Amino acid sequence: MHKNRKTSESFAISIRDKFNLELITEYTGAKNKCTVKGVCGHTWGIIPSNLISRGSRKECRECLGLVKEYTKWDTNKLGELQLGINNNLSIEELARVLNSSVHAVNKAVEVYGLSRVDYRLGVSTIPKIVSMIETLGYTLLTPLKDIINSREYITYICNNGHEYTQLIGNFLKEHRCGVCAKLLNVSKGEKELLEFIRTVVPQNTWIVDNDRTILDGLELDIVLPDLGIAFEYNGNYNHSEERGKSSNYHINKLEQVEEFDYRLISITDEEWLTKNDLVKSRIKSILGINKSIYARKCILKEICYSQCSDFCEVNHIQGGKVKTSINLGLFNEDLLVAIMSFSKARFSSAYEYELVRYCSLIGYSVVGGASKLLKYFERTYLPESIGSYSDRRWNTGGLYTKLGFSFIHNSAPDYVYIKNGKSFNRQRFQKHKLKELFPEIYSEEKTEVEIMREAKYLRVFGCGSALFIKKY
Numbered sequence: 001m002h003k004n005r006k007t008s009e010s011f012a013i014s015i016r017d018k019f020n021l022e023l024i025t026e027y028t029g030a031k032n033k034c035t036v037k038g039v040c041g042h043t044w045g046i047i048p049s050n051l052i053s054r055g056s057r058k059e060c061r062e063c064l065g066l067v068k069e070y071t072k073w074d075t076n077k078l079g080e081l082q083l084g085i086n087n088n089l090s091i092e093e094l095a096r097v098l099n100s101s102v103h104a105v106n107k108a109v110e111v112y113g114l115s116r117v118d119y120r121l122g123v124s125t126i127p128k129i130v131s132m133i134e135t136l137g138y139t140l141l142t143p144l145k146d147i148i149n150s151r152e153y154i155t156y157i158c159n160n161g162h163e164y165t166q167l168i169g170n171f172l173k174e175h176r177c178g179v180c181a182k183l184l185n186v187s188k189g190e191k192e193l194l195e196f197i198r199t200v201v202p203q204n205t206w207i208v209d210n211d212r213t214i215l216d217g218l219e220l221d222i223v224l225p226d227l228g229i230a231f232e233y234n235g236n237y238n239h240s241e242e243r244g245k246s247s248n249y250h251i252n253k254l255e256q257v258e259e260f261d262y263r264l265i266s267i268t269d270e271e272w273l274t275k276n277d278l279v280k281s282r283i284k285s286i287l288g289i290n291k292s293i294y295a296r297k298c299i300l301k302e303i304c305y306s307q308c309s310d311f312c313e314v315n316h317i318q319g320g321k322v323k324t325s326i327n328l329g330l331f332n333e334d335l336l337v338a339i340m341s342f343s344k345a346r347f348s349s350a351y352e353y354e355l356v357r358y359c360s361l362i363g364y365s366v367v368g369g370a371s372k373l374l375k376y377f378e379r380t381y382l383p384e385s386i387g388s389y390s391d392r393r394w395n396t397g398g399l400y401t402k403l404g405f406s407f408i409h410n411s412a413p414d415y416v417y418i419k420n421g422k423s424f425n426r427q428r429f430q431k432h433k434l435k436e437l438f439p440e441i442y443s444e445e446k447t448e449v450e451i452m453r454e455a456k457y458l459r460v461f462g463c464g465s466a467l468f469i470k471k472y
Contacts (some may be wrong), residue, residue, distance in 0.1 A: 295368035340373035351387035405468035
């Protein structure tokens with residue numbers, strides 16, 4: 001007990017001298033949470049080892065306005081704040097630029113000790129830049145007379161032929177060509193996807209990663225030339241409209257790939273992270289290597305909506321929360337292995353019924369399953385016409401053609417909203433619903449997109465859907 005008390009006293013002295021914090025509760029171990037108090041008078045919890053090694057939570061979150069404003073003062077935002085200070089912006093102007101409150105900006109300046117800094121380069125710095133450029137084998141395009149301070153940009157051509165522009169300060173910190181960095185910095189998810197494909201295709205299958213030949217410089221993440229299939233791993237954040245990806249970015253890529261008679265499957269990072277087994281099953285089905293169950297050995301039953309919805313939630317890439325009135329299932333020895341669901345037409349008067357969902361159990365392809373389910377529906381409900389939509393990110397519509405449907409048209413690119421890594425159907429955020437969802441920022445004069453941006457949601461476009469109709 002004496003030893004613990006001594007350690008607690010030592011820790012209290014350490015954080016007082018280093019961070020100007022007061023220990024409120026007793027220190028009981030480096031990994032055990034304790035409470036500290038700042039000079040502002042507020043208290044908060046910390047993990048001692050994280051505070052000492054990384055300085056985690058040394059700042060009062062309440063004072064920074066983080067709790068109230070949901071604002072994270074990360075490195076980029078602090079950089080913007082420092083830049084604004086150097087440009088002689090007032091606190092009020094800084095708050096407006098950073099979309100924050102005057103109180104939060106004041107506290108950030110106080111806590112982080114930011115002040116006006118002179119970024120003019122010393123007389124020895126320009127020769128240093130020139131020397132680094134030459135050593136790296138780069139070609140400097142910016143005239144030397146224009147290199148004045150580290151907050152300006154230089155443009156150069158790297159030794160791989162890429163033209164790139166970046167802050168002088170970043171270049172001096174050994175930040176190099178961003179194009180080369182992107183080529184080398186393949187995401188963890190994309191690496192996992194590539195490794196999975198390597199493990200499931202036949203041993204001698206030709207696999208090309210980060211291909212730039214098919215689309216004349218435009219990158220395809222993974223290509224299987226022998227099979228005529230390409231895969232894209234799309235991080236929702238970097239593929240959002242706010243990160244420069246227009247509404248036609250993904251659809252243009254898809255259609256360019258299709259011109260070469262390749263099939264493109266676009267997988268989002270959210271799908272890979274949250275529906276990994278399902279994504280792998282879909283890929284194996286596309287490659288024709290899933291386990292097979294034959295529909296002729298299955299029993300067909302009409303099932304309730306909840307059973308169908310639960311099955312789709314696990315086994316359909318779009319989930320199962322779509323209300324359907326007719327739900328059919330195939331059972332193999334009492335195990336539900338495939339479903340097909342229908343509703344009255346939801347979006348068009350061009351057809352009577354809509355085929356809303358078809359999917360099979362993860363890891364299995366039910367041979368003849370879709371045909372058996374559809375024939376039962378046709379015999380039992382005598383439809384005049386059936387319409388269905390095929391997500392072009394995943395499907396080519398080949399199944400509908402086999403079932404006797406005719407292609408009608410492709411829709412415009414669809415989109416979802418993204419926040420904190422999770423996607424939301426745009427139907428949830430139609431303009432008339434936003435007044436209740438975001439009363440503090442809603443205005444009749446603002447568009448849906450403007451309101452959603454203010455609410456910190458990102459917009460990510462897809463590839464649209466293909467409409468197929470079967471008439472009787």
